[in-house]
Amino acid sequence: MTAVPTETLAAVLRSADGQFDVEKVAIDAPAANEVLVRVVAAGMCHTDSLARAIGNFPIVPGHEGAGVVEAIGSAVTSLRPGDHVVMSFDSCGICAACHSGRPYHCAEFELLNFGNRRAAAHLADGKGVANRWFGQSSFAGYALAGERNAVKIPDHVDLRLAGPLGCGIMTGAGSVMNVMQLRSGDSIAVFGAGAVGLAAVMAAKLSGAGEIVAVDIHENRRALALELGADRVVDPAAGDELAVQVVGNGAPFDFSLDTTARAEVMSAATEVIGRPGLAVLVGAGFEPLTLAPASLAGKAVAYAYLGHANPQVFLPRLISLWQRGMFPFDRLVTSFPLADINQAEVASAAGSAIKPVLMMEGQ
Ligand SMILES: [Zn+2]
Ligand SMILES: [Zn+2]
Missing domain, CATH: 3.90.180.10 (Medium-chain alcohol dehydrogenases, catalytic domain)
Known part of the structure; x- marks a missing residue:
């Protein structure tokens, strides 16, 4: 020593x-x-x-x-x-x-x-x-x-x-694999396609998700989200109300993930899920979030630290997936x-x- x-x-x-x-x-x-x-x-x-x-x-x-x-x-x-x-x-x-x-x-x-x-x-x-x-x-x-x-x-x-x-990659992947426990066919909307959001997109893809939608203000991140498994991407600046753009003509989502910690985006993340649905918030922020209780009927919202991952167990799993080209x-x-x-x-x-x-x- x-x-x-x-x-x-x-x-x-x-x-x-x-x-x-x-x-x-x-x-x-x-x-x-x-x-x-x-x-x-x-x-x-x-x-x-x-x-x-x-x-x-x-x-x-x-x-x-x-x-x-x-x-x-x-x-x-x-x-x-x-x-x-x-x-x-x-x-x-x-x-x-x-x-x-x-x-x-x-x-x-x-x-x-x-x-x-x-x-x-x-x-x-x-x-x-x-x-x-x-x-x-x-x-x-x-x-x-x-x-x-x-x-x-x-x-x-x-x-x-x-x-x-x-930290960041574990948080995104763990939010999908541990907090949501997303199953094959489940749909997910990811708000913010930075490192955490894109890790969530990859984890959703390898978990066999149904529709994966990624939202980001940056064109380069939207393009990467498509390459890494998103079926559709949304530019929040493109026009309509964000939640309307994300849902489009489809059904509400089983899960949503907010990585932005911005109140209007977190609110949209709770709007796009159906019943039962789970919105997971992970952004580090202090902006107050106001939600009408009735708007959450049949839904759940969780603020989750670090993808509820035990690093000694979860990191070796992510490394195995990475080394095999799946992550x-x-x-x-x-x-x-x-x-x-x-x-x-x-x-x-x-x-x-x-x-x-x-x-x-x-x-
Ligand atoms: Zn971190
Ligand atoms: Zn302790």
């Missing part, structure tokens, strides 16, 4: 509206239940922007890291140096939800993933940097993860691509060197990069 701090480059955020500074930090040796991971690449997810709103500065965000275990804490038993891992969200392991295999409902979820102020990394001047964002802070050449949230993957899997499985999420990836993280964030917000992935090697 490494006894001295590990020096590496990391993307440090110092204010709500500032840019990332890519600079040297020193990372502590892993605590008893932690592993030190040499990060190969880390996906950028919209949830990373919540770090700006939460304000635990300075902080290293990043929560879709993939890499190689370099050192392990004294209590770690399931991982060893050299193991390849994808890092996912953190959970406590001792609450009722964790004990029952539902870490996404962990009683400590918000604290561990958004609010952990532990500063096990230090700037050049010695000042602490919060580096347990989602139990990893993987916008860095090295990251400390918990044994619980580092998922061992086969050595042959491409670590330059696998990171997004840890080509790597088509969503655009790579950037860590040094270009600010450009990656702009490209993500503009919609030109669906899933930016930051490459650490050579930094």
Whole structure:
């Protein structure tokens, strides 16, 4: 186990509206239940922007890291140096939800993933940097993860691509496969064809869905949705009321998924489903949603974290589907060197990069 701090480059955020500074930090040796991971690449997810709103500065965000275990804490038993891992969200392991295999409902979820102020990394001047964002802070050449949230993957899997499985891709696929438990022939409307929405489209396709409709304001994303399994796409700006456009002349949908967190879109997601139907909301947002109770007759609406996935179980399944060509999420990836993280964030917000992935090697 490494006894001295590990020096590496990391993307440090110092204010709500500032840019990332890519600079040297020193990372502590892993605590008893932690592993030190040499990060190969880390996906950028919209949830990373919540770090700006939460304000635990300075902080290293990043929560879709993939890499190689370099050192392990004294209590770690399931991982060893050299193991390849994808890092996912953190959970406590001792609450009722964790004990029952539902870490996404962990009683400590918000604290561990958004609010952990532990500063096990230090700037050049010695000042602490919060580096347990989602139990990893993987916008860095090295990251400390918990044994619980580092998922061992086969050595042959491409670590330059696998990171997004840890959050965004898992959320989209899990929403379909775990939350909806979509069955062959069921129909689904997906609002927002970013990484989460397109993962849902792919998961619906491989689950044998009936009609799949994808909605997005960006032409490039609509085109990709069609390639990845959507039967029809809708441009919200095209004219009619959104729900009317989505349903068209067909029957209401069995399921809908909102990834946008915009009130009018979430409302449309509840309108397009029939009875019984389930609308799943996953977008990270705080815009109030107003619904008339009678409009929900016979319907269900759920806000679901992380596709109700237990990463230690679900990520190996997604990797198996990916490796067999049934879940080509790597088509969503655009790579950037860590040094270009600010450009990656702009490209993500503009919609030109669906899933930016930051490459650490050579930094
Ligand atoms: Zn827990
Ligand atoms: Zn995320």
